[in-house]
Amino acid sequence: MSELFTFIQGRWDPAVTYPQIVWPALVVAYGVFAVTFASLFAGITSWYERRVAGRMQCRIGPNRVGPQGVLQWLADGFKAFLKEDLVPKEADGILYRIAPYPVFVGVFCTWVILPYAPAVVGADLNVGVVFLMAITALVVAGIIMGGWASNSKWALLGGVRSAAQMVSYEIPVGFALLTAVIPAGTLSLQGIIAAQGGAPWNWMVFHSPATFIAFFVYFTAALAEGNRTPFDLPEAESELVAGYNTEYSGMRFIWFFFAEWANLYVIGAVVAAVFLGGWRLPGVGIEQQAASLWLQFAGACLFVLKALVLVNVIIWLRWTLPRLRVDQLMIMCWKYLVPAGMVLVVVAVFWVFVERGMPGFARWVAFLLCATGFFLVGLMFWRAWYNIKYGGDRLYLKFMV
Amino acid sequence: MADFGQYLANIKNSAVSIFEGMAVTFSWMFRRPTTIQYPDRSEKPVRDMIPERSRGVLEVDVKTCIGDLQCQRVCPIGVILIEMDKAPDGKGRVIKRFDIDVSKCMYCGFCTEVCPTNAMRHTHEFEGCSRDIRNLVLHFVDEPVPPYKLQKDVTPPTPPLGEILRTRVLRKWDASYRAWESKYVPPPPAPGGGSAEAQKGKEKKAEAQKAEEKKAEGTVEAAAEQPSRPAAPEPLPVPEGIRAGDILEAVEKAKSIPPAKAPESPAPVVAVPPPEEKAAAPAPPEPEVPPKDHVVEAIHEEQPWTKQLVKTPEPEVVHGNVDLTAEPLRVPETTDRSAAVDMEPKAEKPSRREVQEAVPEKPGFVPPPDEPDRPMLDRVLAAMPGVADCEGFCGYPSCRGYANALSSGGEFEHDLCDRGGKGSADRIALLLRKMKKKETVKTE
Amino acid sequence: MNEQTVDTFGNEMMTLNMGPQHPSTHGVIRFVVTSDGEIMQKAVPHVGYLHRGIEKIAEGIPWQSFTPYTDRVDYLAAMFANHGWAMAVERLAGIEVPPRAEYIRVIASELNRIASHLVAVGAMAMDIGAFTPFLHGIREREKINDLMEELCGQRLTYNFVRVGGVSSDLTPGWDKKALAFIEALGPLLDEFNRLITGNEILVKRCADVAVIDPRTAKSFGLVGPNLRASGVDWDLRRDQPYSVYDKFEFRVCTGKGWRGRVGDSYDRFVVRVDEMIESVKILKQALGGIPEGPVMAKLSKKLKPPKGEVYAAVESARGELGYYVVSDGGEQPYRAKIRTGSFAALSAIEALSCGLMIADLVVLIASFDVVAPEIDR
Ligand code: SF4
Ligand code: SF4
Secondary structure, X not given: OHHHHHHHHHHOHHHHHOHHHHHHHHHHHHHHHHHHHHHHHHHHHHHHHHHHHHHHOOOOOOOOOOHHHOOHXXXXXXXXXXXOOOOOOOOOHHHHHHOHHHHHHHHHHHHHOOEOOOOOEOOOOOOHHHHHHHHHHHHHHHHHHHHHHOOOHHHHHHHHXXXXXXXHHHHHHHHHHHHHHHHHOOOOHHHHHHHOOOOHHHOHHHOOHHHHHHHHHHHHHHHHHOOOOOOOHHHOOOOOOOHHHOXXXXXXXXXXXXXXXXXXXXXXXXXXXXXXXXXXXXXXXXHHHHHOHHHHHHHHHHHHHHHHHHHHHHHHXXXXXXXXXXXXXXXXXXXXXXXXXXXXXXXXXXXXXXXHHOHHHHHHHHXXXXXXXXXXXXXXXXXXXXXXXXXXXXXXXXXXX | OHHHHHHHHHHHHHHHHHHHHHHHHHHHHOOOOXXXXXXXXXXXXXXXXXOOOOOOOEEEOHHHOOOOOHHHHHOOOOOEEEEEEEOOOOOOEEEEEEEEEOOOOOOXXXXXXXXXXXXXXXXXXXXXXXXXXXXXEEEOXXXXXXXXXXXXXXXXOOOOOOHHHHHHHHHHHOOOHHXXXXXXXXXXOOOOOOHHHHHHHHHHHHHHHHHHHHHHHHHXXXXXXXXXXXXXOOOOOXXXXXXHHHHHHHHHHHHHOOOOOOOOOOOOOOOOOOHHHHHHOOOOOOOOOOOOOOHHHHHHHHOHHHHHHHOOOHHHHHHOOOOHHHOOOHHHHHOOHHHHHHHOOOOOOOOHXXXXXXXXXXXXXXXXXXXXOOOXXXXXXXXXXXXXXXXXXXXXXXXXXXXXXXHOOOOOOOOOOOOOHHHHHHHHHHHHXXXXXXXXXXXX | OOOOOEOOOOOEOEEEEEOOOOXXXXXXXXXXXXXXXXXXXXXXXXXXXXXXXXXXXXXXXXXXXXXXXXHOOOOOOHHHHHHHHHHHHHHHXXXXXXXXXXXXXXXXXXXXXXXXXXXXXXXXXXXXXXXXHHHHHHHHHHHHHHHHHHHHOOOOOOOOEEOOEEOOOOOOOHHHHHHHHHHHXXXXXXXXXXXXXXXXXXXXXXXXXXXXXXXXXXXXXXXXXXXXXXXXXXXHHHHOOOOOHHHOOOOOXXXXXXXXXXXXXXXXXXXXXXXXXXXXXXXXXXXXXXXXXXXXXXXXXXXXXXXXXXXXXXXXXXXXXXXXXXXXOOOOOOEEEEEOHHHHHHHHHHHHOOOOEHHHHHHHHHHHOOOHHHHHO
């Protein structure tokens, strides 16, 4: 925020003359922006996800409300608001009622540290990564509250599953982020972005073998933290009816899902910032970008774009994979991700010396990893093409149906 | 070490299989979805995409039914109800009743297989949603029809599949009684009205008169060959914008009111307001706007194909077993200038209250004075006439059921009792208000 | 419900009521689950929510008129239920079915088997959390439904196989369409396998879950794919050939313990996928060799089979579907009893459930492919 303020002061005289007015106004404006962005994103994603899911399942998806159905989320939200707000008779009334809000707050508070441009960030905390992990832990409080207060066995099982899952997956998340923090040398998200470059081979994900794997570890663990398939056990609808929100209806039910969809963006944005170069534009220095309004804007757009691509991947994963069992979830965490994370941290530390000692070799490895990454993407397209051919189908690119 | 190999194999398997799975779902992003956007965005109406043999809702062409009751006998669940009767002239028999309870039918096809003349058929209609389960009992006979005589080397005529059902029956499916009635009851007189309308009305009247004459001829012919079979009457010349279905229903409506049977001198029909009123205020006709009294129909109306279907007026009259020859003058009567205008759908549907007021006062049920000491149920019950021949317009099995629902707060509509009319409705409204007051007092 | 359930260590158990309305109970079945958190001690199935008294109805209506009711025994594979009843009555009354009718019966049955298995594997994947395979299965099944509608006029409740033959002949061009469909089905099944069958998460969820060894399987009276997945090589189509099945070459698929032990849930999944491929083989042979002729035997309108009793069974998608019918020489059956695979499978659940997790119970139910109306009739 202060960067933004300084940035504005440099261009707009009243900001210098009346800082006591402009500063609070700026804070409020940014807050409004963040909440609006988050809400719009969550709403539209709820529609978008269904459209994508539809196509993946050879269906169409909601396309009637508004052009192509984009207003579907408004219709759904409106319907939910009109519904009766049921509180089960035996439920713990107060806890039951406030449970959605911690979930909501936990997700929305991460917007404080999401950086859009060199000057556009809520607060460039020097413990940004730690803040991120801490504040998302609030979500679990809400979910347990909801599960407990519903006074239903299904909801309780969902809540307890969620608690176990989120607490466990904090650890791989921490390790994976640490792997990225070590080469960057800072916990601040802006710092991590600044340590990367605009071109893909300068991204953190291709920095070293350790960060390359840490990317996948973080992505997996973040999915688990965000209760997304294949880790959506707390709300496993085929086992626990709907998990912790079994008893919820109407508006409160929507809050939970609102938070879940907003969380999609958070996952995408954090991965984009930490591993994929954030707002860095290729071939543009940081000072140069910080000085120009348009370059900042372009950087913000690029950042959002990267985040959206990742959101797409999350949606895509959800509509492909089955769900793990509870014990397998724990095995996955404690036997695969946590040991991997530990090794990664060690390798990352080791790589710092490699970089210092053999910068040429490190560069070469980065190029190689980058090539691997693009090869994987290309392979995916080829496999998809193969599937279309093999199934005796033709390419059909009409998305507006 | 083997364990560690397994460990790595697990990781590899997961990665590869997830990658493969994602490739499949990804490929479907670029393949054609299989959805058919029913009902309004399919290339053809879904009804026409259905294969030939498909077994949809049953229809029966009573004109070619020989009345051998085979279908009734073969049906495993007794869906079909046929009543035969002695013909009024004493010779032969007539089919008095032919009902199919679609809500019970399991579409097995036995009845259509046994029918010797192909009178009983499965149509391709499948949209069986209705507001009232009673609408699902399809009545195919309005006036007793003589059964068809099977002759050698003569194939019984078959009307296009589904036509009888669509034009006669399905239109009424979703209409609640009130919606149905409100369409055919004249609106309260409104000021104004242009000469153009009057002109139009005159034309219509002329046409209607022509129809009348034709009808009369038809009667004569029919009377001549009575015992064998009434001749198919000439298709009614239908005034522009009025669909045959409307006329048919108007006929039914007209019949439902016990008329003085006088074919030579058309008597005024009760439901039509007196001529002075009509002359003063012909309601503005809007012939192109179809009645949108229920959703299914509305959807149908929007589609070009359904428009076509509905707008072919002649065949329904031919096949739709209303024996027009028997009562030739009723139709022209109701299609008289102003009646035709009245039958037009209104641009705005009158509100329930308006309809209520527009209903010609039922000669007076006045509920007995209220007795405040008795239980609420009894008081509400006393507000209804409780006649035996009530047709259950309120939707409850008995007056008591309706009264019970009202007095327990489960029903809020106070004006459902049709036989009781305004007297009942007002009394019930009063009681409901009292009840509410009492409750609030209690809770406070 | 109120009984206190305590395990050996004095820990109190939790009683969970799963169903009759629960997303994974496939209809209305109810399980009373006694569990210690996620791990179940037992799950007791309670049936009867869909009992319609079909067997009793049979006693009150003519022999031929019972076919539409058999449709309702198993709505996912109605052709087999039709077929079984027709066979039972034909054996009682000694009716000779024309060969063309037999071929059409086989074709329709095998198509129906594919449709039913597609739903079974799709629904199992859905219970495990993957929604997409289910809809990919439904997509193919929809094409089969279209074929069936063209053939017999109805998409689910066919009423096609009648006593003495089938209700109608193939429509012109139908066999070409069916051939084109089964030609296209092969690649799509491969795609389905890539999407879900090989998926490591599904394998881990199903492998070694609820293993049934051959002896247990036989003692519970499991039939069909559930029995074969346990390694018992038994298929009525090959071992007690009825209709014209003895004319076709096909392999009986048994569980091999692909990714775990023989008889686990994953085997039950894979056996069904394999059977679809075998059905495609049978269909190709049957469509190629279909003879000309009538499709219905000459029957009197009022059938009166002689006094006696008969048991006729077909290999339905859910295993042996048997009709035990007693005739007293009248116009209506004296008694009819239907033996269905789902009911036997359900009886095994209580014994198998001890020590499973709640998520495994869902897999177990899905892997048995129980259909609620078939359990209760
Ligand atoms: S289709 Fe079957 S159930 Fe329906 S009326 Fe005909 S015989 Fe009866
Ligand atoms: S519809 Fe057919 S079977 Fe039924 S009574 Fe008429 S002619 Fe006979």
